[in-house]
Amino acid sequence: MPFAVELLNVSRSYGKVRALDHVTVAIKEGEFFSMLGPSGSGKTTCLRLIAGFDQPSTGTVLIQGHDATGQPPYERDVNTVFQDYALFPHMTILENIGYxxxxxxxxxxxxxxxxLQALEMVALPDFGHRKPSQLSGGQRQRIALARALVNRPKVLLLDEPLGALDLKLREQMQIELKRLQRQLGITFIYVTHDQGEALSMSDRVAVFNAGKLEQVDTPQNLYRRPTTIFVAGFVGTANVVRSETSRLITERDTPFSIRPEHITLILEGSKPRDIQILGRLIDIQYYGAHSRYEVEVEAGQLFSVQVASDQLDATVLPSVGAQVMIGWDRSSMISLDEC
Amino acid sequence: MTHATADTNLPRHFSTYLYRHGTLYLLLLLTPPLLWFGIVYLGSLFALLIQSFYTFDDFSMTVLPRFTLKNYQGLFAAANLDIVLRTFSMAASVSVFCACLGFPIAYYMARYATGWQRGFFYIAVLLPMWASYIVKAYSWTVILAKGGIVYWFIDKAGLTPLIEALLDIPFLGGNTLSTSHLGRFLVFSYIWLPFMILPIQASIERINPNLLAASADLGARPSQTFTTVLLPLATPGVIAGSIFTFCLTFGDFIIPTLVGPSGLFIGTMVYTQQGAIGNIPMAAAFTVVPIIVIGLYLIFAKRMGAFDAL
Structure with missing residues (x-):
């Protein structure tokens, strides 16, 4: 079976700016695929190239195995859900969906x-005769989704579709989107800058940085085995230690990352760890189920340490400014590429 | 912040006072322009309306403040109706032509022009308005005259038979280009075009570019996107622009005098009625015609849903 979408060595420049730099990626049929990255990383450019709103400077875009490079959007079997929904203000909801x-x-x-079926699907059956301006953000979001899905596209492109919604609604829509995708079996390509969203919804995630593809992998692998410093820092929270500091701590040159949940405070009676260093407690952030301790070690490196709220006896907890010992096992360290 | 004494801080105290008394602030701000607008604009319009019902005494050539509908009846006299229809058809065709010509320019200005291009287009559109329009109208009479540059080009291109055939068409032609309806139409279109471009440009600029992208994304070809998304959303601008071109053509008396065949326009008629004859009531009645036409036009546009997206 051909890939749903394939980018082969695709670059896009705007004048001197390289928005996308030799990107090659293949998206499987029926996959929930996310493109994750900070703003300006090239993820939205990538989506626009797939939709056909923009053409690559060099490289090839394949949709369902066919060369779509140079094909206008109205001839492509893909549909887009826009970040600002882009509902036609002069049409009713039903006219929008039927467009x-x-x-x-x-x-x-x-x-x-x-x-009407599409309206049922997004659970807004009685909204057909309203105008987009009479709907809330969350409702418009659903209509935008219905308007795209009613065409039964092979691939659905979603450009930060939940960006404008508040937290509760966003979480609810995440679940619904995932359910719809599974139910319809359509390939979803989902652009987001929210790593939590990408991890929780996707089958695979592509991490973009400065126009380049850093890593494409399952959420589990991205989190457990990031291959670059950027991915380690961007996906989840990580203490990224560069080579100079790494030499001081581990006596090896390779940069590495360590997750806050893998570092422990070494108190009296704690079991010893492979690596233990002394530092000063700078700040404590309380998150309810856990707290985050910010510890500065002698090399100047700052470490985030996650401490479960029920893990420690409150009476022995250090206070801000105190000397603390932190430690971790070598097995939880992730070696990174230098770049 | 230092503690300044009250008297040195009078402006600040005043602005704080206004901040706390919003209504007073609004009144201070709006009263002068509203007075100006109410008295000078609407007041004079009202005076005009009243005078259009006054009686003009043919013997003494004076205006008598006696109410009559005779002026309006007079509008429907064959000669006057002719003037109204002539002006109306010219105004309508100039508006349509300007809209067709102005839309692509306005679209490009709003969607694609950036940086120096943007400035260039604005100045290019506005620059012709900086020059006196009588001068421009006059120069057109020279440009379009027999022996002028247009005729020279037509002659060189071997199109003389074509232009002669064109000038033979009734309601379009005339003796020469500069004394033809076509020539007058060209000059009107030339002079009013900027008034069409700018409102359309403003309305296209307000359209979210993603709407056009979404239309294409949903499978609409460019022509479908134009008729179903772009044009409906830009219609308020087209209507605003056409009101300008319409009203300006209706009221103008210089171009009909300088370019085109004989035969009065509303503008020239008003000029003659009040200047030479002193029949202010009849002139006022003529002036009411464009107001009514534009009113009907707006009602029609609203019925057609032209302002639904506003």
């Missing part, structure tokens, strides 16, 4: 039926 079918000359009766 894609109408321009493709689907019979009027069928347009209506399928649009």
């Amino acid at each position: 894609g079918l109408k321009v493709k000359k689907v019979p009027r009766q069928e347009v209506r039926e399928r649009a």
Whole structure:
């Protein structure tokens, strides 16, 4: 089976700026694929190239195994959910949803039926006659989704679709999106800068940085075995230790990362760890189920240490400014590439 | 912050006072322009409306403040109706032509022009308005005259038979280009075009670019996107622009005098009625015509849903 979408050595420059730099990635049929990265990392450019809003400077875009490079958006079998929803303000909700079918000359009766079904699917059955301006952000989001899905695309592109929603609604929509994707079996390509969102929803995640692809992997592998300093720092929280400091602590040159949950405070009676260093407690952030201790060691490196709230006896806990010993096992260290 | 004494801080005390008394602030701000607007604009318009019902005494050539509908009846006299229709058809065709010509320019300005291009387009559109429009109208009479540059080009291109055939068409032609309806139409279109471009440009600029992308994404070809998304959303701008071109053509008396065949326009008629004859009531009645036409036009546009996206 061909890949749903394949980018082969794709670059996109705007004048002197390289927005996308020799990216090669293959997205499988039926996959929930996320593109993760900070703003300006090239993830949205990548999505626009797949949708056809923009053309690559060099390289090839394949959709369903066919060369789509140079093909305008209206000839591609992909649909997009925009970050700002982009609902047509002069049309009713039903007209918005039926738009894609109408321009493709689907019979009027069928347009209506399928649009109504799509409204059912996003659980807003009675909203057909309203205008987009009469809907809340979350409702518009669902309509944008229905408008794209009613066309039964091979691939659905989602450009930070939950970015404008508040936290509770976002979490609810994440679950719904994931459910819809599983139910419909459509390939979802999801652009986000929220690593939590990417990890929790995706089958695979591509991490972008400065126009380049850093790593493509499952969420588990991205978290457990990041290959670059950037990925280690961007996905989840990590203490990234560069080579100079690494030499002081481990007597080896390789940079490494260590997750806050893998570092422990060494108190009296704690079991000894492979590596133990002395530092000063700078700050404590309380998160409820756990706290984060910021410890500065002698080399000047700052370590975040995650301490479960029920793990330690409150009476022996150090206070800010105190000397503390932190430690971890070599097995939980992740070696990183230098770049 | 230092503690300054009250008297040196009078402006600050005043602005704080206004901040606390919002209504007073609003009144201070709006009263002068509203007075100006209410009295000078609406007041004079109202005076005009009243005078259009006054009686003009043909014997003494004076205006009598006696109310009558005779002026409006007079509008429907064959000769006057002719003037109204002539002006109306010119205003309508100039508006349509300007919209067709202005839309692509406005679209490019709003969507693609950046940096120096943007400045260039703004100045290019506005620059012709800086020059006196009488001078421009006059120069057009020279440009379009027999022996002028346009005729020279047509002659060199071997299109003389074509232009002669064109000038033979009734309602379009005339003796020469500069005395034809076509020539007058060209000059009107030339002079009013900026008034069409700017409102359209402003309305296209307000359209979220993603809407056009979404339309293409959903499978609409460029022509479908134009008719179903771009044009409906830009319609308020087109209507605003056409109101300018429409009203300006309706009220103008210089271009009809300088370019084109004989036959009065509303503008020239008003000028003659009040200047030479002193029949202010009849002139006022003529002036009410464009107001009514524009009113009907707006009602029609609203019915058609032109302002739904506002």
